[in-house]
Amino acid sequence: MRISRRHFLKMFMGAVAGLSAGCTDFEKISTGWRSSEKWGNPLEEWIPSICQQCIGGCGLLVRVIEGRAVKVVGNPLHPVNRGGICPKGLAGIQSLYDPDRIQTPLKRAGERGEGKWQPISWEEATAIVVERLRGLKEKRLTNSLVIIAGQFQDLREPLLHRFTDAYGTPNYIRNRCFTPNEVSKAHFLMQGVTSPLGYDLMNAGLILSFGCSLLEAWISPVFQLRTFGHIRQERPGNRGRIYVVDPRFSVSASKADQWIPIRPGTDAALALGMAYVIIQEGIYDRKFVERNTFGFEDWTDGEGKSHVGFKTLILNEYKPFTVSSITGVPVEDIFSLARAFVNRRPAIALGEKGLSYRPNDIYTRMAIHSLNGLSGSLGSKGCLTVQSDVPLTAWPGTEQEESVRFGNSQPRIDGAGQGKYVLATDAMENLPGNILAGRPYPVEVLFLFHTDPLFSHPKRDTFIKAFEKIPFIVSFSPFLDETSHHADLILPDHTFLERWQGSPVRHSSGFSLFSLGRPAVEPVHSTRDSADFLIEVARRLGGGMAKAFPWKNSEDLLVQTTKGLYHSREGYVVSLPEEEAFRQFLEKAGYRIQETRSFEIFWDSLSAKGAWWSPAGSSAEVRKLIRTPSGKFEFYSNTLKNQMKRAADEVGGMERLLADLGLRARGDRLYLPHYDAVEAQQTAESIFTLNTYRLMSMSGVTAAQPWLQETLAPHVAESWENWVEINSERARNLGIRDGDRVWIESRKGKIRLKARILPTVAPSLVHIPFGQGHRAYGRWARGRGSNPNDVIMTLEDTLKGFGILSGTQVKITKA
Amino acid sequence: MTNQCSWGEGKIFFWQVVVLVTFYVFIFGVVIWILRLIWLSWQLKDVFSGSIGISLVAIPLFLFLLGVYNYVFWGILLSRKRSGQGRKD
C-alpha cells in the first residue's frame, strides 16, 4: 500500500500533537508513532551511488522514500569512505532538487550571453549536434572539435576521450588542478611509475605535507579524514604524527602536530635543507640509497664525463642557515623536522599539491620527493605504493578511417605535450589565446563538460573573447553556469543521483577499486545522461563512431565493462569488514572463494553494494615502485633529461627552451631537485601577496547548495560570501577592522570582500578561499562575494600547463 | 434618591455583587491555576516539593487579598446600613 508524503507528515504531526497533550516520555510518543511506522517502513530504500561533488570517489547510500531522495550517507561498505562522508557529499541532495536546474534542452534565442533561451526537445537537440559534427567530418575538420572537461572521476572520462579519438580530434582538454587518475610528475620522473599516486597513509608513522590540504581538499578528502582518525587513535602502536608546511594556517595545519609556516614558493628549499640535515648527520637510509638510487653520489657517465651528485649539491648549497633565510623557517625547526622525518619512519613526504607551488614547480615536487628517497620510504608498510589497474573489460577497439587518423594527427590546440609544455597533458592556460589566434587552426565546435572556465579560470576575459571566435558551443551542465550562459546549446545532464555511474576510483591509497552507482531517483526534470547522449550521437554519426560505441546506453556500458571484474578472478564485491578479514585470511592461506556463480548474480550484488575492490594492490614492493630505465630511484632524473632534450629539439635548442621556461639552472642541476630563487616581492604598507585556497565544504560546484553556503568554514563563522584573511597587526596599521569591507586590487582588477582579521595569517600574505563570486549558477550561488580569479594575475607553471593561483601582488584598501 | 440619574438600591447592589463575584472568580481562578501547576508537577515528577513551596506562599496570599477586599466591601456596605442613611442629598 502506498501512502503519500502529505499523509505521512500528517501522521507524524498527529504523533506530535499527542505529545503536546501532556505526556513526556518517549514510550507515549511512540504509540502515536507506531501507526505511521507500519506504513513508513516498506517505503524506505537505500540505493548505492557515487559522490560527484568532488573527485574523491566516495560511495554513497541514498535514502529514497516514495521516489524522493531524502538523505545521503556514506556507504559503510565502500573502501574509500567506510560510511563516512563529507559535507559536500551530504549536500548532494540540494543539487538534485535545486530549483534553478535546467529542465529541458535549451537553444540560444538571443545574442550570446544575453540569457534568452528557447526550450527544445531532445530529438531536436540531438539532431542539431549530429548535423554539426557530420558537417565537420565531411569537411575533414574533425580536429576543430574541442572538448573541455572539468574535474570529475567516472567512466565518462574514458568515454569522452574515446569520443574525441573515434571522431578524430586530439583536443580532449581537461580543466582541473588535481590529477588523480594521472601519474604525478615527480613520481614519474624519479621513480618511473606510470600508475597514479599511492601512499600507504594508514600505516605511516609520520606524514609531512608540503601544502597538501590533507584534511580539506586533497585527492580523496574522506579517505584522508578516515586515515587521520585511524593514525591518531585507532591503530595499535604509536599515534601517527602529522607535520604541515604551508604558508597558511589551514585546518590541516591546526590539526597537525606542528605547523611550519613558510614563505610561499620556497618549499623546495626547505625540503632540500632537510635533506642537508639528513645527509650531513648521516641518518638517511643508507641501504636503500646505496642499492636503489641513482645520482646520489657524484658519478661519471659512459662518456667519462663527471656529474654532480645530489649529495654534493645539497651539502654545498642548502646549509640550514641559507635555507632558513630563504624560507623563513627557523634553523632549529629544519633540524627537528629532518630528524623527526627519519626517526619516525615509515615517513611520507607529500609534495603533490593540486595547485602549483610556483612556476616550474616540478623541481619543488622533485625536491620533496627526494626526501622519500632519502628515508627509504618505498617498498615497505606505511610508505609509498602504487595502485594496480582495475581489470575492467577492454572496450572494443576502434578501427579508424583515414579522415579520423588525419584529425587525430593534428597538433593539440592547447599545445600540451609540445615544446615548453613538454610535461603537460593539458594546457588550459594556453587554450584561450590559441583559440583567439586560430593557432594552429580555428575551433569550430566546443563541448563543455562539467566545467565552468568562465568562473574557475583566471583568464575569464580571454575566454569570453575566445568563445566569440567559436561558432558553436555546447554545454552539458545541469545548471545555467557562467560558461553555459555563453553557449549556443545547453543539453542538461542528470545530476549524479539520477544516473548510472561507474568509476574506477583513483584515491590516494594503494588498493584498486571500482564503484558503481545506480540512479537513486527518477530524473526530476527532462534531462539526459550525457553518456547516453554521446552514445546516441556516435550511433547516429555511424561508421567507425558507431562501432566504437556499441552500447545501448550507459547502463549497458557498465554491464559490459564490469564483466571484466567478474572474470578477473581477483577482488570482491565489498562486504562487511569481518567478512573481508576472513576472506583475506583465507586468501593468505591460498584459498579463494568464488562468491558468485554467474555474472548476473555478480552484477546484482555489485549494484546492491556499490563497489568492487581488490585490497591486494596496496602491498607494493620496491621492484613495482621503481620503474625507471636504470631500475633505481633517480635523484638525477634521466627521464626528465630525455624529455627536455626532445622538447629542446622541438623549439630549436636547449637555450631557447630554458629561456621559454624561465629556468636559471644549467647543466646537471636541470635534472636534479633544486631551488631557484623567487622574485623579490614588493614591500609597501598596503601590498600583500595573495594566497588562495580551497575549503572543505565549498568549491565552485557546490556554491549552489545552501547548506554549504551556511557552513563555509570551521575557522571563521562566515556564510553566503567569501572573505579575505589579513594579519591582525598589518590590518591595524591599515585601519582595517574585522568585518570591514576592503578592496583587493591587482594590476588586473579589483574585488571587494569582507576582511577577516586573524592572528594566524602571516604578515605578508592575505588568503582568499575559492568557490564564491559566481556571476550565474542559480539563485543560491549568484552574487555571493567575489571571485578571486578576477584579481589573480595569470602566472603559468609552464611545464605543467596550469595557471598559478597564488602569488599575485595585491593592494588592500579599506572600501 | 432624588436624582433620577441614580439607580435604585437593588440595581446598585446587583452590580456591586457582580464586581465582587468577578473578583472571587479571578482569585479562585488563580488558585485553581496554581493547583493545576502543582498537580502537573506531581504528575510529571517535576520538583513537586518546590511547587508546593511556592504555592504555600502564593495561594494564601491571593486568598488573603480576597479576604481584605471582602472585608472592606462588606464592612463599608454593612456599616452604612447600620448607621442608617448617611446621605442627605
Place this chain on the structure above:
Amino acid sequence: MALWGMVIDLDKCTACQACLIACKSENNVPFVGKQQADRGRIISWLEIISETEGEYPEVRTRFIPRPCLHCDNPPCVKVCPVYATYRNPEGIVAQIWERCIGCRFCMAACPYAAKYFNWHQYRIPESMEKGFNPDVYVRRWGVVEKCTFCSHRLLRARDRAAAEKREMRADEYVPACVEVCPSKAMYFGDLNDPDSVVSVLGRSPRAFHLLEDLGTEPKVTYLMEGERHALL
C-alpha cells in the same frame, strides 16, 4: 533503561563539518538565507566551535563540535515555563515543538548556546522540500529547536526490533552526525552499560566535558587532543 551518550574524540576530529550538514539533512533544519544569516540567525543544531590562541607564527586553533550536550542536569529544562523541553527517562533532553511558546528562556539559560530559534517561518523552494526527511517534523515559526540526538531514529530502531520481536540492540540507534563522521571521531551508545564504547572512552584520562564546572553533567564527553590513552 538505557542512558544515551556521545563521545567525541577531538584528536580524531578534523573539523570537516560533515556532522553539521548530516544533522541539517536528517532533521529538516532550514537554511535561512543570506539576509538572515548576516543577522546571526543560522540554525545549526550542531556547531563547530573554534578558538584561536596566540599570534602568528605561534598559533593554535581548537575545534570542538558541539551538539546539544543533553545534560543530566539541564539548565534549559529547569527554566521552561510550559514543559516544552524536558529530560526523558533515557537521558535525552527532548523538545515538544508544538508546545513551545517561544519565550527563549531556555536559550538564555543554556551555557552552551545549543538552542536555536525560528525567527520566521523559513520557506524553501518547493522543489527542495522533496528532500525533507519524513521522519522528522518541520518546525514552524516562533519556536525553539535543538539537537534531539536524532531520537526519531531511536523510535525507528525500537519499532523495527519490536516488529522482529526482539530487544533493540544499543548499536542500532546512532544519530546522523555519528553515522557520517568521516574520521570516526564520534561514538554513541548506552552510558548505563559499563562495557559500551562510550562508557569505556568516558573513563579515559583524556575525557573531559564542556564547562564541566557548571555542574550541568553533560552526556557528551570529549576526548582531549594528544597521545593515546583510551583503550580504543
Place this chain on the structure above:
Amino acid sequence: MHSSRHRLNFEEHRILFDPIQNPRRGISIFMGILLAITAWGGFCYILQWRYGLGASGLNQPVLWGFYITNFVFFIGISHAGTLISAILRMAKAEWRRPITRMAEVITVAVLYIGAANIIFDLGRPERAFFLFLYGRYQSPLLWDASSITAYLTASSVFLYLPLIPDIAILRDRFADRKWLHRFYQVFSFGWDGSPRQQKVLNIGITIMSVVVIPIAVSVHTVISYIFSMTLQPMWHSTIFGPYFVCGAIFSGIAALIVMMVVLRKIYHLEPYLKPIHFNYLGILLLVMSLLWFYFTFSEYLTGFFGHEPTEMRVFWSKVTGTYAPYFWTMVFFNFVVPVLILSFRRMRTIGGVLVASISVLAGMWLERFTIIVPTLANPRLPFPSGIYFPTWIEWGLMLGSFSFFVFLYLLFSRFFPIISIWEIEEGREVGLEEVEERIRSYLPETAGTFNSREKERST
C-alpha cells in the same frame, strides 16, 4: 468627613474636579495623539505577528533585547507607586498625602504594559495560554507570572481602597451625569463617611500597606531571578534580587516625580504639589542613587576582582567594549547627574529634580539594557558574538508602550481625582493634631518642666 463638608470641598478642590468636569481640549488632543502612537505600536505588533519575531533585531546569541528591557523597566517603574505610597503611609509621612494616588496609578497602569512587553517577546504569543494549561512552577517565568499577578491584584486593591471615599465625593458631585453617576454609585460601595466605615477602610488600607511591600519586593526580586537563576556570566549573581529592587524603586521615584511635574503643570496642581514635596522626593531619589551606585559598584567589583574569564568578557564589553557607551551613559545618568543636582539644597528645585528624574529614567532604562544584552552577546562558549540593533518595529513597540502608559494615566485622571481629596481633608482635620501629638511623643516629656526649671533658676 461629614456631608456638610462635601459642599465646601467641591469649591475648594475645584481644580481637582476640573479634568473630570471640564476636560481641556488640549489634553484630549494630546490623548488622541498618544492613542495614535499606541495604534502605531499596535500596527508594528501586527507586522511582527505576521512576520515572526524575526522582525525584531534579535539574533542568535542576543535573543532578548528591547522587549525584555522594557518589561524589566516598566515593572521596575511600577514600584514607584505602591511601594512608595505604602512605605510613606507606614512611616506616617504627612507630606505623602497629595502623592500617594499618583504613585499608585503608575503602578497599576505600568504593570499591564510590562506584562504586554512579555507577550511582545513571545515567538508564539497565541500560545501564551499554555502557561495556564501546562505551566511549570519550576520555571522562574512562572514565579514571575504569579508574583506579577499578585502584585497587580494587590496594587489594584491598594489603589481602589483609598479611592472609595473620593468616588463617593464624585458620586455626589456628578449626580447629574447619568452613567458617570451610576458608575460612581456602584464603585463607592455606598460610602457615606460613617465612623464605622472609616474604621473599616483604615484597617483595610493599613493591612494593604503592610502586605503590598513584601509583594512589591518579591516582584522585582523574582524578575531578577529570570537572569540570576541562569548560569550566564554577570547574571548568575546573588546580589541581583536587591539590586533590581533598588533599581526599581529608584526608577519608580523618578517616574513619579516626572509624572507629578507634568500633572502639576497641565492640571494646575500647584496648591497641592509644593516645592517641598519635590524637595523630599529629591532627597529620596538622591538616597536611592547612592544606594544604586553602591549596588552597581559591588556587583561589578565582585566580578572584576574574581577575574573569571567568561565574566570578564562581559565585563570588558561593558566597560571598554561595544557596550561601553551605554554603560558609561548609564553611570552618568544614574549617578553623576542626580548626585550633582540633588546634593545641593539650592538645586533641588522642581526643575532640578525633574532634570535629575528624567536622567534617572533614561539611565535606568540603559541599566536594564546593559544588564541583558552584553551578557547574551558574550556567551560562555566561543561563539560568534552578536551585535544587536533594534529594528524600527521594536522602536515602534517601545514608543507605543510608553504612550499607552501615559494614555492610561491620563484616562484615569479623566474619571478620578488624581490627588486624594479625602486624605488631604483628613490631613487638615486629623493630621495636624496627630502630628503635633506624635512629635510631642517623640520629645522628652520633661520639655515643659525643663523650661520651667530654667525659669526657676533664672529667677
